[in-house]
Amino acid sequence: GQQVKQSSPSLTVQEGGISILNCDYENDMFDYFAWYKKYPDNSPTLLISVRSNVDKREDGRLTVFLNKSGKHFSLHITASQPEDTAVYLCAARISSSFSKLVFGQGTSLSVVP
Amino acid sequence: EAAVTQSPRNKVTVTGGNVTLSCRQTNSHNYMYWYRQDTGHGLRLIHYSYGAGNLQIGDVPDGYKATRTTQEDFFLLLELASPSQTSLYFCASSPDWGGNTLYFGAGTRLSVL
Structure with a gap:
């Protein structure tokens, strides 16, 4: 089954608003969580990541929230800009073993004026 | 920043054709991955490797072979291409095992007619 799931294939947000991207996971052994960003015809790049010993991590306009009991993590983008329009991929893995980074299906974010 | 170069960028082949996708990274990373x-x-992870001569099976390996000839070079082979293998293929490398931070190439778009 899908170990990491992004249930919303797309999201549209007004410029200046908050974009909230969600990700659910199944394996409670996962302890590393990440968000990658992908523009059309470009390669994915790492945006932000957290380990399971924290519930929240901020980096500028980006905040990752981790809810371990709910097996859920999310990416909040404040003051959304048109250049935030991209596909966002969540990913997770077990960092203490030689295990694979598992990606979600992706959410296409559109920030409109 | 890690440099990962994929070739070709675009490829069209016919059903039953033989295709090799190439990936080279020049940052001395041990770990390399092929995704579609x-x-x-x-x-989705097809194959990965943690060094020259090593190969690990990913989540969707059927119909694909891979070979890691050197630390820098990782090849993906489709010996009898099928239309279901029409996809966008990404190579990635990482400096640490397990791939906490993946550096992706620009992608190869493959069409199997």
Whole structure:
């Protein structure tokens, strides 16, 4: 089954608003969580990541929230800009073993004026 | 920043054809990965390697072979291409095992007619 799931294939947000991207996971052994960003015809790049010993991590306009009991993590983008329009991929893995980074299906974010 | 170069960028072949996708990274990373990206599936891991001569099976390996000839070079081979292998293929490398931070190439778009 899908170990990491992004249930919303797309999201549209007004410029200046908050974009909230969600990700659910199944394996409670996962302890590393990440968000990658992908523009059309470009390669994915790492945006932000957290380990399971924290519930929240901020980096500028980006905040990752981790809810371990709910097996859920999310990416909040404040003051959304048109250049935030991209596909966002969540990913997770077990960092203490030689295990694979598992990606979600992706959410296409559109920030409109 | 890690440099990962994929070739070709685009490839068209026919059903039953023989295709080799190439990936070279020049940052002395030990770990290399081949993913395919399809709408609704996100990134799915085909094969990966933690050094020259090593090969590990990913989540969707059927119909693919791979070979890691040197630390720098990782090849993906489709010996009898099928239309279901039409996809966007990404190579990635990482400096640490397990791939906490993946550096992706620009992608190869493959069409199997």
